[in-house]
Structures are given as structure tokens and as C-alpha cells.
Amino acid sequence: VEHLLSDEQFLRYLVDGYVVVEPASLTDEFHQHIYSQAAERYAEAETGVSKTPHRDVLGDVLLAKMPDLQRVLDDPAVDGALHSILDPGYFVHPHHFLHESLPGDQPFHQDGNLPWNERGHYRSHRPDWALIFYYPQAVHPDNGPTELVAGTQYWTTDFERGDEWQAGDLIDRRADRAILSEDDFEGRDRALAESLNQTSISDLDRRFICVPAGSVVVAHFDIFHRGSRTTPAADPRYMFKFCVARRVEPNGPAWRHSLNAMPDSQQVPSEFVPSSTRFGDGRPGRRLRRISAPRASASSS
Ligand SMILES: O=C(O)CCC(=O)C(=O)O
Numbered sequence: 001v002e003h004l005l006s007d008e009q010f011l012r013y014l015v016d017g018y019v020v021v022e023p024a025s026l027t028d029e030f031h032q033h034i035y036s037q038a039a040e041r042y043a044e045a046e047t048g049v050s051k052t053p054h055r056d057v058l059g060d061v062l063l064a065k066m067p068d069l070q071r072v073l074d075d076p077a078v079d080g081a082l083h084s085i086l087d088p089g090y091f092v093h094p095h096h097f098l099h100e101s102l103p104g105d106q107p108f109h110q111d112g113n114l115p116w117n118e119r120g121h122y123r124s125h126r127p128d129w130a131l132i133f134y135y136p137q138a139v140h141p142d143n144g145p146t147e148l149v150a151g152t153q154y155w156t157t158d159f160e161r162g163d164e165w166q167a168g169d170l171i172d173r174r175a176d177r178a179i180l181s182e183d184d185f186e187g188r189d190r191a192l193a194e195s196l197n198q199t200s201i202s203d204l205d206r207r208f209i210c211v212p213a214g215s216v217v218v219a220h221f222d223i224f225h226r227g228s229r230t231t232p233a234a235d236p237r238y239m240f241k242f243c244v245a246r247r248v249e250p251n252g253p254a255w256r257h258s259l260n261a262m263p264d265s266q267q268v269p270s271e272f273v274p275s276s277t278r279f280g281d282g283r284p285g286r287r288l289r290r291i292s293a294p295r296a297s298a299s300s301s
Pocket residue numbers: 099100101106111144145146147225226227228239
């Protein structure tokens with residue numbers, strides 16, 4: 001298989017929780033064609049007959065509704081990255097969603113551990129499930145880039161609520177979300193920073209994903225992320241989200257492994273030590289924290 005990830009790229013994936021892939025076989029015209037189809041889907045969601053356009057028009061089995069999309073997943077560079085991370089034979093889950101960036105900011109969250117925020121299994125620190133984000137247009141600071149917090153893919157939150165569960169895993173369930181939709185940008189920035197600060201991990205690595213048209217991000221399913229707001233003058237920013245999972249147990253490197261290039265685990269260069277495992281003073285450490293560790297004033301909501 002051409003386009004397998006290198007040792008360095010695979011290590012980056014394990015540390016940061018994502019890699020950006022530029023498809024090798026798709027043209028600008030193809031991405032524009034998909035962009036137009038995305039716009040048509042949103043027009044249909046808004047004016048069509050479906051009472052549940054979320055599921056019928058924007059979400060689930062989009063590959064059947066938009067067959068050309070399959071070319072993104074079949075692209076050698078995208079397939080090479082997925083093969084490297086999830087082993088050959090990985091499968092694409094039928095839950096898909098076409099996201100449009102919104103005029104308000106989303107909070108940091110992990111996607112619920114099954115589609116539509118259902119629960120059914122526990123999160124695993126192993127790279128067994130991935131998210132794919134495909135952006136048919138360029139993404140820049142003005143049209144609502146997705147923001148990721150590198151290294152957070154190994155975290156977990158408590159989701160129980162009595163006999164039920166919480167829908168979705170926000171990084172801070174107690175935070176007031178209203179300010180994220182307002183035009184008080186300082187307040188918005190403070191609220192987002194505080195939602196991370198309450199984890200007590202000091203050097204979290206926030207990254208806005210600004211990429212050329214047609215880029216694909218492959219991310220660990222559990223990475224904390226959010227949609228940032230678009231500006232009124234920007235054209236809609238679409239993103240197709242797919243869930244992908246491994247089918248077989250790994251029995252060796254599925255990426256382009258070279259014995260000489262892979263660092264000895266005792267001598268991992270400092271840039272590969274995830275920020276979320278560093279202590280506040282910058283020393284590398286192995287302490288993993290539950291982000292919902294009770295605070296002094298914690299209530300039982
Ligand atoms: O649109 C985006 O960039 C991210 C959307 C997202 O994470 C969500 O709605 O769960």
C-alpha cells in the first residue's frame with residue numbers, strides 16, 4: 001500500500017491524537033462538486049419535507065445518498081492513513097454527519113461514545129476508533145475551523161446520571177454555555193479557557209485546524225474538540241464527519257515502520273511527550289488524570 005504513515009507520523013498520531021492528510025487522487029473540481037452537494041443538502045434540510053432532517057438529510061448513510069463521497073475514503077492517502085492506524089479491513093460506520101459551521105462557538109467536548117450520543121461501550125485509549133473530518137473548502141480563521149486539544153484522546157469523563165447517562169461529554173458540564181453564542185468575545189474566550197483550566201492541567205495545546213480545500217483530518221475518536229464560530233461575511237464551511245473502526249487485533253506495525261527510525265521508548269524526544277502527561281512545571285510525567293476529578297466545591301449534578 002502506498003501512502004502508509006511513517007513512524008514519525010504514527011507517533012504524532014499517538015501523541016497529538018490526529019494527522020492531517022491531503023488526498024492524493026482528488027481535484028479542486030471534485031471538492032467544489034462536493035461543496036455544492038453539501039449546500040444542496042442544507043437547503044433541503046431547511047426547506048424539504050423531512051421532519052427529522054438531522055437524520056434523513058444531514059446524517060447517516062451519506063455515502064449511499066452521495067455516492068461520490070466514497071472517493072474521499074477510497075483515496076490512497078486517506079486509505080493509507082486509516083490502514084496505518086486501524087489495520088487493513090477497518091470499517092466505516094454508517095453514522096455520518098454533515099456539519100456546517102455556526103454563528104456561535106461550541107464548547108469543547110468528546111463525541112458520545114456511540115453515534116447520536118448513545119452509550120454502549122467504554123472509551124479505549126487504544127487507537128481502535130477514529131473520526132474522519134473532510135473539509136471540501138479551505139478552512140481559515142474566519143469560517144469556523146474545528147479546534148482540537150492535542151493529546152486529550154486518552155481522557156475520559158464520568159457520564160452517569162442516576163439511572164441514565166449524560167448526552168455527550170462536555171469538558172466542563174457545569175460551565176454556562178450561553179456566553180459562547182454571544183458577541184462578548186472576551187467573555188467567550190475566558191469561558192473556553194476556564195473550561196480547560198478546571199482540569200488543572202496547565203499547558204494544554206489548543207489547535208485550530210486551518211487547512212486547504214479537500215483536506216482530511218484523521219483523529220482518535222475520543223479527542224476533545226469543538227466547532228468554532230464562523231463570521232457573518234464568510235461562506236458556509238462544511239465538514240463531513242465519518243466514524244471508522246478497526247476490525248482485527250493488531251499483530252505488528254501496519255504503518256511504514258523502520259526499526260531505525262522508531263525511538264526507544266526510554267528515549268522519547270521531549271516533543272513527543274504529550275502535554276497532558278506533563279506536570280504543571282513542565283517536567284515529563286506519567287500521571288493521567290480523570291478530568292472530572294471532584295473539585296472542592298463540586299456539586300453532584
Ligand atoms: O463543525 C465542527 O467543526 C465540529 C462539530 C462538532 O464537533 C460537533 O457538532 O460535534
